[in-house]
Amino acid sequence: MLVDAGAFFGVRNAAALQPLIAVQPGDFVERTQILAQKGRRRLYSPVTGRVVLIDGTDILLQEESSSVELEAGLNGQVIETRPERGVVIETMGALLQGVWGNGKRAISTLRFAPDTGLEMMQTDELDFDYRGAIIITKQPLTHNSLQTMAEQSFAGVIAPSLENNLIREAQRAPGAILLTEGIGSMRMSLPVVQFLEGVEGRQATLDASWAEGGSARAELIVNVPLANERPMPPLLNLSLQLGMIVRVARADGASVFGKVISVPRNPVMLENGLKLPCAQVETVTGERIFAPLSNIEVPGR
Template identity: 35%
Template sequence: MSIERPVVRVMPLATIKQPRMLPVPGRVVVNQGQAVSATATVAEAHLEPHYRLVNVAQALKVPRARADEYITCRAGEVVHQGDVLAEKKGVVRQVVHSPVDGEVVVAGEGQVLLREYRQPWELPAGLPGKVIQVFAERGVVLSTKGTVIDGAWGNGKIAYGLVHPITETAAQPITADLLSVELRGLVLVGGVLEDARVLKLAQELPARALIVGSMRASLIPEALQAPFAIVVTDGFGSGGMNARAFRLLSTSAERQAAVLAETPSPYEGQRPVIAIPLTSADFPPEPPAAAPLEEGTTVRVVRAPYLGAVGTVVALPNGVVRFANGVRAPAVDVRLESGERVTVPVANVEVLIQS
């Protein structure tokens, strides 16, 4: 029986198809076949309703039981900021104005509840390309060509800017002394993120984005709060970046890169992506989302103790294997680039597509 595993792309030349979806139903504002820039809005939606409660009884200084006779608006009515919601005539006319543009949800018992109208949240394309598919009310799929690197973790932000490596090797930690004002607005690339001060300094620059091979897991809360995009290509810990990804990013210095630091979701097939648009006459087709494990397949290990290691499948043992921690699971024998042969659970590897 064939065993398939998710594909992770580390490709210098690729056809890239990237979904861009709203978190809630909304409105798509581009058409199929339309070319878009990285900053163009492709869809918009109202993420959460905002309500404003106006206490008419208190404003008019009357008992709640009497306040309803002064309310002049009704449920379902559209109002604008400054419109009259309630009016008490007399020697001195008293009025209650709407504080916002919106719709009356409830009017009664001495109060008016308004649903506030706000500008919709806009979903940017994130990368330049062409709209090849439109999903009504949800989003689009964009297509472009260039270098693509799939990441392991992202902080949910996106960015587009010039790539600038700041460490000399894929395993070198980023230290505070490597950050300077000349790096303002750049997509910074480094081996390992271990120091919370680096995140603070990158925010002060500010950096456009940060791409690292590995990151200390305890920094996740700070990384999620960072205002710039952060992608971890290989995983948590101190293992650094795989050599192929680091080489591609280093040789792409001063090129524009789209950093889509999506929060990984295996259920939605979502993962962070780094895309560097290129112009070339010959690009391979988009690889499949999953590929079979076979002898000779190149894989990347995604769990400790071999996190981030790349190797070649040399055997697929029959049945299940009992590991040192007591777990029994289907396994795969991998010859790592270091020459070491290891046996790891099938669930701990991804198929690495490099060309």
């Protein structure tokens, strides 16, 4: 930042200004510290920083950069530093990707809500285990459950779905929200319930980032204690097999679990007119659908 001391004092001659200057190059100055003084007239530093240069009647200041705290978001080990970018953290744990999130983040312990639902969790009856926790509910979110979330100060909520008219309210919620199934009134699928039951009580990071089109997906990362024996790496190139349980993402943003019953060798003509490589999946409701391979995920791999 350039401070024109000459203009401030009405002095054009650098030699005449020199006796007025109270700092030297290299000096650290606080905001409102005196840079120069003439009688009762004082020139104060507009920023906190360091004096870089005094050139003629100008004083050049380098403003001190403000500190920014950046959370790692998970427990792990720094395995790489990237200058001017950040670090790479390696962790071991379980990952659940959601269909929608409200763009917020929470780090806390996972707790299942009572079978009566979030709406029945009153302040005077609330167990301390729930305060500040990430609450899992098997039922769709409602206006009342969103109000309960705010009143009880839950760090976050994992739910299967919510109606379209509640999206704005969910985005304004004080905690993070992740939907496992999508927009509507769907209940939580059995594989997701079983996964969450297996990690209840553990600390987790709920990153509810979401972008339309899938460029960012809401995620739940559950850390496990680091051990000497590392788990097997994920099978990224695993091919679909008959009988495999998969998760199918639909065009409306929802998802459904099912079992692979066939994998045709040739592309399949879909209702939208596209001819794509597909697998035939029998959903939990008994419906048989052809799903593009790009829309199919294999849980646990």
